[in-house]
Structures are given as C-alpha cells and as structure tokens.
Amino acid sequence: MRTTSRGLIAALALTPLLAGCFAPGDSDAGAGSGGRLRVALAVPPVQALSPYSNDATVLSKLSVAEGLTALDKNGTARPALAKSWKQDGATTWTFELRKAEFQDGTELTAQSVVDALDHAGAAKPKPRVLSDVSLTAKAEDADTVTLTTKSPDPVLPLRLASPALAILSAKAYAKDGAVSPVGTGTGPFEITRLNGKTKATLDRFDGYWGGKAKAPGIDVSWVADGTARANALRGGEADIAEWIPTAQAKLLDKKTRHVVPSVRTDSLILNTGSGLFTDAGLRAAAREAVDGSALVDSVFGGYADPAQGLFGPAVPWAADKRVEVTGRTKAATAAEVKTGTKGRTLRLATYTNRAELPEAATVLQQQLEKAGFTVKQDVREYTQMEGDLLAGKYDALVFSRVTLLDTGDAVDYLASDFTSEGVYNIAGLKNTAVDKAIRAAAAERDTRSRQEKIMRAEAEILRTDAVVPLVHEQAVQGIAADVEGVILDPRERSLIDLDTRLK
Numbered sequence: 252m253r254t255t256s257r258g259l260i261a262a263l264a265l266t267p268l269l270a271g272c273f274a275p276g277d278s279d280a281g282a283g284s285g286g287r288l289r290v291a292l293a294v295p296p297v298q299a300l301s302p303y304s305n306d307a308t309v310l311s312k313l314s315v316a317e318g319l320t321a322l323d324k325n326g327t328a329r330p331a332l333a334k335s336w337k338q339d340g341a342t343t344w345t346f347e348l349r350k351a352e353f354q355d356g357t358e359l360t361a362q363s364v365v366d367a368l369d370h371a372g373a374a375k376p377k378p379r380v381l382s383d384v385s386l387t388a389k390a391e392d393a394d395t396v397t398l399t400t401k402s403p404d405p406v407l408p409l410r411l412a413s414p415a416l417a418i419l420s421a422k423a424y425a426k427d428g429a430v431s432p433v434g435t436g437t438g439p440f441e442i443t444r445l446n447g448k449t450k451a452t453l454d455r456f457d458g459y460w461g462g463k464a465k466a467p468g469i470d471v472s473w474v475a476d477g478t479a480r481a482n483a484l485r486g487g488e489a490d491i492a493e494w495i496p497t498a499q500a501k502l503l504d505k506k507t508r509h510v511v512p513s514v515r516t517d518s519l520i521l522n523t524g525s526g527l528f529t530d531a532g533l534r535a536a537a538r539e540a541v542d543g544s545a546l547v548d549s550v551f552g553g554y555a556d557p558a559q560g561l562f563g564p565a566v567p568w569a570a571d572k573r574v575e576v577t578g579r580t581k582a583a584t585a586a587e588v589k590t591g592t593k594g595r596t597l598r599l600a601t602y603t604n605r606a607e608l609p610e611a612a613t614v615l616q617q618q619l620e621k622a623g624f625t626v627k628q629d630v631r632e633y634t635q636m637e638g639d640l641l642a643g644k645y646d647a648l649v650f651s652r653v654t655l656l657d658t659g660d661a662v663d664y665l666a667s668d669f670t671s672e673g674v675y676n677i678a679g680l681k682n683t684a685v686d687k688a689i690r691a692a693a694a695e696r697d698t699r700s701r702q703e704k705i706m707r708a709e710a711e712i713l714r715t716d717a718v719v720p721l722v723h724e725q726a727v728q729g730i731a732a733d734v735e736g737v738i739l740d741p742r743e744r745s746l747i748d749l750d751t752r753l754k
Contacts, residue, residue, distance in 0.1 A: 286753050287468045288734070290746075291480045291492040294604045295448035295473040297634045301430045303374040305637070307414035308656065312746040313453060313469055316417035316436035319346055319364065319396075320408050322744070326659040328408035332359060332418055332437060333396075341403045348394045351460040353420035354434050354441040361390035367418045368398075374428065378415035380657040382674045383666035383693055405696040406660045413657050414744065439464040439749050448634070449473055465736070465752035475632050477606035484729040490753065491737060492729035493746065496606035497552035500727040511739045512565040513726040514655045516558060517543075517608070519615060519719040520648040524679020527597055527624075527646045534716035535582035537647070540622035541615050543721030550610045555722040561709050562654055562661065563723025565741045568702050574710035588623030597624045600640065601649035602633040611721065612649045640677050648677060651724065655742050661705045662693045669712050678717040685711045 290313070298304040302316065310316040319333035333346040351359040365388040371378055372386055385401040400407065410416070423435035433442045439459040444452040453469040472489070474480045477496035483489035484507060500508055519541055521528040528534045544557040562569035583591060599616060601608040609630045616626045629636070629645065640648060657663045666689050667673045671681040688711040692704035712718060730737050736750035 285467055287470055288466050288747065288751065288753065289470050289472070289488065289490045291472055291474045291483045291489040293473070293475065293477065293480065293494045295475060295632070295634055296445075297637060299429075300432050300442070300445060300451075302415050302417045302419070302432065303371065303376075303378050303430060305633075307378075307417070308744055310417055310432055310436065310438075311414040311744045313471070314438040314440050314464070314748050315442055315453065316414070316419060316432055316438050318411050318413065318416045318418060319348075320412040322409065322412045322659045322742070326409075326655070326742075328412055328659075331412070332364070333411075336408060339397075342400045344398045344407055345391070346396045346398065348396065349460060351437050352458050354436055354438075354456050354458070355420050355422050356458075357420050357422075359418070359437060360393050361396045362393075363420065364388060364396045364418055365390050366421065366424070368416065370424050370430065371416055374430075376674050378413070379667035379675050380410055380413040380415045380663055382672070383663065383670065383689070384410065403694060403696070405694075405701070406658060406662070409658045409660045410663065412659065413663075415657065440469055440747070459749075462749060464749045466747075469747060475604050481729060484731065487731075489729075490731045490734050491746070494605065495727040495729045497550070497554045497727065498606065500552065500554060503729055504732070506732045507729055509728045509730055509737075509739055510554065511726040511728060512741050513653070513724045513743065514563070514565045514741050515651055515653045515724040515726065515743065516561055516563055517546075517555075517611065517649070517651045517721045517724060518558070518561075519721060520650045520678050521717055521719070522643050522646050522648075522677075522679050523715065523717045524681070525643050527592055527595060530583075530591060531580040531716065532583040533588060533591055535580045536584075536588050536622055537619060537624070538579075538716045538719045539582045540618050540624075541719055541721070542618060543719075545618075546607075546611050546614060546722055550607050550614060551722060551724070554725040554727060556725075558720030558722050560706075560713065560720055561665075561718070565723070566655065566661070569706065572703050572706040574706050576710045576713045579714055579716065583623075585621075585623035592624060595625075597626045598629060598644075598646045599626050599649070600629045600631075600636060600645040600647070602631060602636060604633045605651050608649050608651060615649060615721075641675070643677075643679050649721075650677070653743050656744065659742065662689065662701070662708075665689045665705070665708055665712070666693065669717070680712075680715060680717045682711070682715055682717075685715065 296306045300306045317331045320328045321331040323329045334349040336346040368388040387399045389397045419435040440453040441456040443454050451471040455464045455467050480492040481495050481499035484492040521534050547555050601612040654664045667675040688708035692708050695701040733754045738745040
C-alpha cells in the first residue's frame with residue numbers, strides 16, 4: 252500500500268474503527284475538552300504499565316514517574332529526584348534528594364528510593380537496564396542515598412535515568428511482585444484510571460515539585476494500527492499520534508508531520524540458540540541474502556537510511572569509530588541451504604505495532620527464499636508474542652530496537668540484547684568474544700575510549716551473524732497544529748512535559 256490513492260482509501264476505510272477512541276466520558280472533563288491532550292500511542296501495555304516491562308517508556312513519555320536523574324537532549328545526566336550527586340570511589344556514589352512528594356500524598360525519602368531500587372533489582376525478569384550491573388542502595392539520612400556497584404559503573408547517573416528505575420511510592424509495590432504506577436509516581440501527570448490495554452486517564456498533579464503543568468490532563472488511547480493512529484490525527488480525534496507509518500506520513504498536512512532522526516535500528520535477528528540458525532553457515536547465508544537498502548524507498552518511503560551497523564546517523568560518534576567486521580563464517584550456497592534445511596521451515600516473526608515491519612518481512616521472505624530457504628511468517632501484535640520471542644520459539648525476527656533507550660549509553664543495549672546472560676537476548680547469543688568485548692566497554696570510564704570499545708563490541712556481534720542490521724529509521728510524529736511543546740526525542744523516551752499544551 253505505497254501509493255497515495257491506496258493509502259487514502261485505507262485511511263477512509265478505517266474511519267469507523269476510530270469512532271469513539273477519545274469519546275467524551277473518558278475523563279471528568281471529557282476527552283479533548285478543557286485543554287486536555289488526546290494522545291494515540293502505538294504499543295498497548297504488556298504488564299499494566301509496570302516499569303519493569305517495555306511499558307516503562309510510557310511513564311516517561313507522559314511524565315508520570317521519574318528517576319533520580321534524567322537525560323538532557325545531548326544524552327547527559329541531569330538532576331531529577333536527585334538534586335545533586337558525587338562519586339566517592341570507583342564503586343560508590345552519593346545522591347542528595349530534592350523535596351518532593353508522591354501523587355498519593357506521601358513524601359519522597361531516601362528510604363523510598365532504597366525500597367524502589369531494591370524492588371527493581373529483585374524483579375523477575377530483571378529490568379534490562381540492570382542486566383550488566385549489581386546495585387546496592389543505602390539510606391544515609393532522610394535525604395541522602397548511597398549507591399554501590401560490585402564493579403565500577405562509569406555511567407551510573409545515566410543508568411538511573413531509565414524509566415525502569417522510576418521511583419514510586421510504597422503503595423506501588425505488591426507482595427506478589429506486581430508494580431502499579433497508578434497514583435504512585437512523582438511526575439506532573441498522575442494516572443487516575445487505566446482501562447486494560449486500551450485507554451488511560453491522566454490528570455495534572457498539582458503537587459509536582461517542578462511546577463504546574465500547562466495541560467490539565469491527558470487522555471490516552473492505545474491504537475496498535477498505524478493507519479488508524481494517523482487517521483485519528485487527521486480526523487481531529489487525537490492531538491498527538493506517535494509513530495505515523497511512512498505510508499501515511501505524506502497524507503498528513505505538513506504542519507502536523509514532524510520527522511525526527513531516530514536511534515532506532517531495524518534488524519533481522521537470527522536465533523542462534525535453537526533451530527536452523529544454530530548453523531553459522533546458514534546464518535551467513537541469511538545475512539548475504541537480505542538487502543536492507545531495498546527497504547528504504549519501497550517500505551519506508553524514504554524515511555530511513557540503509558543500515559551501516561547497529562548504530563546509525565542519530566548516534567553521530569559511531570561512524571568515525573566503526574570497526575571493520577572480519578573473520579565471518581563462509582555463507583552456505585543455495586544448494587547447501589536447501590540440503591541443510593531439508594524438511595525444515597524458517598519461522599520468520601514480526602509484529603504489527605510498527606506498520607512497516609510486516610511489509611519488510613514480506614520483502615525479506617522473498618530474499619531468503621531466493622537463497623534457498625523455505626519461509627513461513629508469523630505476524631502478530633507485539634504483546635502476544637514477546638514471551639515466545641524470549642523463549643526462542645522463532646528462527647528469525649524482523650525487529651525494531653531503540654538502541655539508546657534504556658540508559659542513553661549503548662553498552663546497556665549491547666549487554667541486554669547480546670551477552671550470554673542478557674535479559675533481552677532474543678538471538679540466544681552465547682559468545683565468549685562478544686561477552687568480553689561488552690565487558691571491556693562497560694568498564695571504560697573515558698568517554699572517547701568507551702565509544703571505541705562499543706564499536707569493537709559491535710564488530711564482534713556482527714561477526715556472529717546473530718543480527719543483520721537493515722535500516723536506521725526516521726521517526727514521524729503526528730502533532731495537531733494547535734498543540735505546542737511536544738518533545739521530539741530521538742531516543743523516544745519523552746513526549747509530553749510541563750510545557751506541552753493546546754494553544
């Protein structure tokens with residue numbers, strides 16, 4: 252569905268599906284009235300907005316919860332719930348807290364921080380941001396917290412900015428391990444109602460330490476279909492619609508279409524732990540078969556760049572430090588692929604939350620079949636397949652990943668996705684050289700040297716053919732012309748803050 256006419260037909264055909272998405276009655280004021288912001292988000296909650304799941308970014312996008320630190324536009328740690336900090340030794344840091352209160356009326360204390368970080372460390376599975384660090388928190392007095400790591404962690408202040416390490420009030424944490432951010436955060440907007448995986452109501456929290464938000468509240472609707480999100484914006488049912496599909500982008504008025512360089516890379520992840528791609532020769536054959544540059548125009552409508560590696564143009568230091576990938580396994584020929592896969596089908600998965608991925612999967616299927624593979628696709632909504640992905644039930648996944656999401660530091664992404672013990676290791680990769688390279692990068696304190704070691708680790712990962720980078724995306728965000736103050740964040744962690752409002 253690449254032409255304007257076909258895209259418009261699809262948009263009009265989906266109009267009835269959007270009716271009522273932001274219907275009056277979703278909040279006391281009525282959706283969109285009284286200056287409330289109506290937001291269409293793409294990925295429905297997996298675990299009731301638990302910060303220990305992929306839902307965590309919603310808490311930062313909507314300014315619900317905060318960590319000790321936050322990231323500025325340059326990716327540098329800045330004060331949040333901690334007003335200052337200092338490093339006392341290689342493994343010890345001290346954080347001084349500001350005066351703040353939780354949305355349930357209780358006071359932020361050092362013990363609140365200790366309890367929240369202890370819950371994060373004990374979560375199963377552990378949040379990705381903690382996949383390569385062991386953290387111990389201690390309250391020194393009511394306003395002072397000491398954090399200790401087993402080994403030096405030069406980027407701890409960046410790590411603490413992760414939405415997964417948001418500090419919530421004691422009420423948030425249930426005995427069974429469940430965590431609820433409903434009315435328990437410290438941000439300028441409080442979740443007052445969460446309706447399953449479809450809607451949420453947020454009201455302004457007037458006790459926020461940073462001042463009063465300009466918008467009185469936010470009415471959220473999760474709309475997994477990208478065309479439907481775009482149509483909600485065009486039809487005046489949403490003020491902000493994230494992740495507009497590239498096929499729909501040019502149908503938006505120029506005043507409402509905002510293109511953001513993104514740290515998101517789309518890749519083909521190959522399961523090295525079980526199935527067809529335990530064979531390195533078959534992985535190499537798949538890598539040689541796929542051509543991500545073919546997707547740039549045909550699938551992404553020009554809103555992407557051909558992948559150069561795991562990190563693209565939105566990570567400006569990567570290009571100059573990229574390391575040549577050598578020593579790769581020789582690719583199996585088409586005849587060898589057919590022999591080696593005889594009677595076995597390549598299970599290729601992707602998800603519908605990003606509209607381009609199913610189209611990309613179809614192109615990749617054709618490329619892989621030319622190389623001798625027999626391919627069967629499984630395309631579903633992400634929340635329906637995450638468990639199967641982590642359990643290694645697919646051979647390959649067309650995957651879109653924000654590479655600087657969790658900490659703003661690339662090491663955290665590499666550790667969670669590609670180390671032997673990584674909590675988000677969909678590739679099932681267990682490789683000594685990769686583990687060693689990532690550990691070396693994690694231990695490096697000097698920024699330039701750390702970046703160089705990150706790129707050496709990238710080369711080690713690519714050498715395994717566990718991941719084949721395809722394209723570096725450009726994000727398209729839909730924002731109504733009468734909205735101002737929306738944050739256009741390449742890391743996709745921020746969207747609405749104190750200054751976001753209807754004009």
